[in-house]
Amino acid sequence: MASSASDSAEHSFSGVEDRLSSSNLSYGRIIAGEGLQVPFSKDEDWADSGDISSFSNYRFHHCDLTRKQALFSDNQQKERLQQSSSDYGLLDNLPCDVAFLPIQTCLGETTKFARISTKLQDIHEARKDKPFQISISLLKLLRNHGSGFKRLTGDGLLEPHAELRKAELSTSETMRIASAKYIQSSSGAGDDLALPDYFSRLSEDKIRNVQLAEILLAAAEKVGCQQFDAASSLLDRCNELCCSTGNPVERIVYCFSEALREKINREMERIGIKGLGKRMTLDVKEDSMSSSLPFIAYHQLVPFSQVQLFSSIQTIVENVAGAKKVHVVDFDIRSGIQWTVLMQALVARRECSLELLKITAISTSSQQVIEDIGKRLETFARLFDVPFSFKIIMLQDMLELKDDLFDLDEEESIVISARFLLRMMIYRLERLESAMKVIKKLNPCVMVVIEVESNHNSPDFTNRFAELLFFCSAYFDCLEECMKGDDVNRTFFESVHFGRGIRTVLAAEGEERTIRNVKIGVWRAFFSRFGMVEVDLGMSSLYQADLIAKKFPCGSSCTLDMNGKCLIIGWKGTPLFSLSAWRFK
Numbered sequence: 001m002a003s004s005a006s007d008s009a010e011h012s013f014s015g016v017e018d019r020l021s022s023s024n025l026s027y028g029r030i031i032a033g034e035g036l037q038v039p040f041s042k043d044e045d046w047a048d049s050g051d052i053s054s055f056s057n058y059r060f061h062h063c064d065l066t067r068k069q070a071l072f073s074d075n076q077q078k079e080r081l082q083q084s085s086s087d088y089g090l091l092d093n094l095p096c097d098v099a100f101l102p103i104q105t106c107l108g109e110t111t112k113f114a115r116i117s118t119k120l121q122d123i124h125e126a127r128k129d130k131p132f133q134i135s136i137s138l139l140k141l142l143r144n145h146g147s148g149f150k151r152l153t154g155d156g157l158l159e160p161h162a163e164l165r166k167a168e169l170s171t172s173e174t175m176r177i178a179s180a181k182y183i184q185s186s187s188g189a190g191d192d193l194a195l196p197d198y199f200s201r202l203s204e205d206k207i208r209n210v211q212l213a214e215i216l217l218a219a220a221e222k223v224g225c226q227q228f229d230a231a232s233s234l235l236d237r238c239n240e241l242c243c244s245t246g247n248p249v250e251r252i253v254y255c256f257s258e259a260l261r262e263k264i265n266r267e268m269e270r271i272g273i274k275g276l277g278k279r280m281t282l283d284v285k286e287d288s289m290s291s292s293l294p295f296i297a298y299h300q301l302v303p304f305s306q307v308q309l310f311s312s313i314q315t316i317v318e319n320v321a322g323a324k325k326v327h328v329v330d331f332d333i334r335s336g337i338q339w340t341v342l343m344q345a346l347v348a349r350r351e352c353s354l355e356l357l358k359i360t361a362i363s364t365s366s367q368q369v370i371e372d373i374g375k376r377l378e379t380f381a382r383l384f385d386v387p388f389s390f391k392i393i394m395l396q397d398m399l400e401l402k403d404d405l406f407d408l409d410e411e412e413s414i415v416i417s418a419r420f421l422l423r424m425m426i427y428r429l430e431r432l433e434s435a436m437k438v439i440k441k442l443n444p445c446v447m448v449v450i451e452v453e454s455n456h457n458s459p460d461f462t463n464r465f466a467e468l469l470f471f472c473s474a475y476f477d478c479l480e481e482c483m484k485g486d487d488v489n490r491t492f493f494e495s496v497h498f499g500r501g502i503r504t505v506l507a508a509e510g511e512e513r514t515i516r517n518v519k520i521g522v523w524r525a526f527f528s529r530f531g532m533v534e535v536d537l538g539m540s541s542l543y544q545a546d547l548i549a550k551k552f553p554c555g556s557s558c559t560l561d562m563n564g565k566c567l568i569i570g571w572k573g574t575p576l577f578s579l580s581a582w583r584f585k
Contacts, residue, residue, distance in 0.1 A: 169206050171248040171480070172473040172574065178213035185214075186221075209249040212241055216253050219260055224462045228264045235261055244495035248480045252472055255499040256465075262507035263461075270509075294497065297489035302482045303552040307560075307569055308419070308579060309338050311537070311545040312448045315581050316415050317345045318538045319446035323413035324355040329406070329442065331421045331435075333361040336373040338417075343386045356387045360406060364395050398431040403441040416447035422523070423451055426516040436530050440584060446535060447582045452517040453568055453575040456505045468505050472498070474574035481554045520566050520578045527582055534565045535581040542567065545579075 169177065215234055222231035238257040242250035299305045320326050326346065328339065339359055346354045359377065361370050374390040381388035393405050408414075416439055425432035439447065454471045458464050476494065483490040504513055524534065542560070545567060549555040559570045566580040 169202065169209065170473075170572075171252060171477045172470065172572075174206070174209050174249050175213055175469060175473045178210045178217060181210070182214050182217045205247070209247065212238070212249060212253055215241075216256055219257070220462065220465050223260050223263055223267075224465070226267065228268055231260065231264060235264075244499075245486070245491055247485075248476045251494055252469075252476045255472070255495060255502050256469065256506075258499055259503040259506040262503045266507055266509065294489040294492040297483070297487065298493055301552075302478060303549045303555050303558045304478075304569060304577060306551075307545045307548045307558065308450050308577065309341065310548045311541045311567065311579055312417075312419075312450065313338060313341045313345060314541040314544045315448055315535075315537050315579075316342060316417075316446060317349075318540060319535070319581070319583075320346075320413045320415065321349075322352055323445075324352060325358070325409060325412035326354070326356070326415065327358040327360065327409070327412040328415045328417060329360045329362065329444070330417045331362050332417075332419050333359075333363070333370060333373060334419075336361075336377055339377055340380050343381060343384050343388075347384050347386055354386065356389065356412070357381070358389045358391070358407070358409075358412065360391045360393060362393045362395065362401065364398065367392065367394050398425060399434050401435055401438050403438050406442065408442075414442050414444040416442070416444045418447060419450040420452070420515075422449065423515050423517050426457065426518070427511055427514055440530055443584055445583060447532070449523065449578075449580050449582065451520070451523065451578050453519055453570075453578040454517050455519050455522075457516040457518050461506070464505055468502065470574070471576070472502065474571045474576065478554070478557070478571045481557060482552070520563055520568075520580060523578075523580070524564075531585045532582045533585055535583055536565050537567055537579070537581055545569070 215238055219231050219234035219238065222228070222234060235257050238253055242253045242257070244251060244254050246254070316328075328342070330336075330339075339357075343357060346357060359374075361374070363370055370392050374392065377390055378388060391407060393401070395401060422432060425435065454467060456464050456468050456471075458467070475498070479490055479494065501515075504515065527534075542562075545560055549558040549560065552558070557572050559573050561568045561570070563578070566578050568575050569577040569579065
């Protein structure tokens with residue numbers, strides 16, 4: 001998404017709020033010039049063919065989702081409604097209004113899903129005398145994301161999104177319809193709306209999904225208002241109606257229900273009330289290091305990881321084109337497979353021979369794992385006759401990082417690799433500031449940054465909930481298209497890895513919320529404080545992203561666009577990741 005002016009003006013991560021402007025980007029495939037063609041050769045430890053899917057034997061893990069929190073009381077919500085009409089607009093001008101689906105539509109359904117109708121009717125009746133009970137922040141976010149719908153035209157017809165004309169709903173569209181309906185039931189709006197014809201053609205399963213999503217929204221509203229008993233009752237209903245192996249809507253409702261339950265437990269414990277269950281652990285990174293198979297499957301079947309890998313390596317190659325000595329400082333080496341690609345690319349250069357490739361891995365844990373990665377890289381370097389050295393800088397705390405810990409050579413070109421790293425230090429800003437000062441002293445020729453392109457750092461719980469819900473809906477749509485429903489790796493990735501990330505964003509507090517995603521506009525403002533300027537990724541890097549995406553059966557849904565000089569990687573137009581390059585002035 002394009003960043004607003006307020007994004008550019010933001011110079012601190014403390015209390016970063018959501019930017020609620022709609023995207024002005026036209027998402028589509030980028031067609032660029034010639035790019036890197038990486039030759040692959042057989043190696044028993046790393047890869048066995050020229051196909052990029054040969055990276056299937058190593059650990060890759062996806063980004064975790066985390067954030068910060070603050071709650072508004074009912075009185076504060078009412079005051080915000082009165083004070084913020086210019087910002088939020090009148091409820092009857094919400095662009096995502098659609099007609100509230102009559103409960104009678106579901107008559108004749110199974111007993112299980114008939115309970116959805118009963119619960120929704122109870123919610124609707126409870127609001128008749130309190131039409132603005134729902135959090136204003138949640139209304140704002142739901143309205144903003146319900147952009148797949150338009151208001152009545154002059155002919156009195158509601159124009160649906162193209163996808164909805166097929167009488168089929170993705171998870172994202174299901175959440176948008178549920179949000180629009182929920183806004184109407186909460187605000188009393190909708191007298192001037194008509195039920196679109198396409199909606200009546202939806203299957204019973206699709207209608208059930210919409211209603212299940214409504215119950216989840218109602219539970220989030222109750223949690224935001226600290227009405228924990230009512231929220232727990234709604235979550236019990238969600239648990240009866242969904243599971244981690246159901247359809248995509250059921251899967252995401254399952255994950256969010258678990259997160260809301262954890263939120264309730266923590267809040268009740270905080271205010272001195274006995275919790276409702278056992279607190280869940282939130283060590284997402286440890287989980288990703290201990291279970292590699294789901295991440296291997298993800299890397300093979302979902303385009304994001306490989307698009308990021310090849311495009312970032314191409315960017316590095318272009319920025320060290322004339323360097324005979326290249327020193328890569330990797331703050332999160334993970335499997336290290338990306339550096340095998342770099343080796344091959346540097347060896348393939350005709351204009352400049354490589355005298356040394358040096359990699360320095362920085363870590364605060366898993367030293368043995370990183371040592372094993374170093375040995376594998378050394379084996380691969382010998383195979384390609386690459387002069388190579390590998391060093392590990394182990395730290396107890398990132399505050400210990402100093403420039404004198406590095407073995408530096410005046411003749412080498414330094415590259416900084418920061419994949420999903422910076423967000424992990426936002427919760428302790430002094431660590432981020434300290435790391436940036438060290439990076440500045442190293443004065444790299446390029447710093448490649450990959451981050452999640454979403455704002456899950458709002459101090460308002462309801463803002464984080466809505467942003468995360470639509471972000472994850474797009475992600476779950478992607479997993480549905482790229483992986484089979486009964487794939488155990490997918491189930492693990494969604495309910496365990498992704499689920500723990502969701503719980504961290506919504507339930508954790510203070511230093512337990514160790515990862516806090518913000519958008520590229522906030523990172524631009526932050527980097528500018530240290531005298532950094534954004535670097536063009538280059539046409540070859542963009543071509544690499546497009547080329548790799550096309551290798552996947554679902555690649556046409558992986559959308560690529562530019563936000564300034566930054567590559568935005570998304571799913572059917574929803575931004576999910578940003579890839580950018582930087583250097584000091």
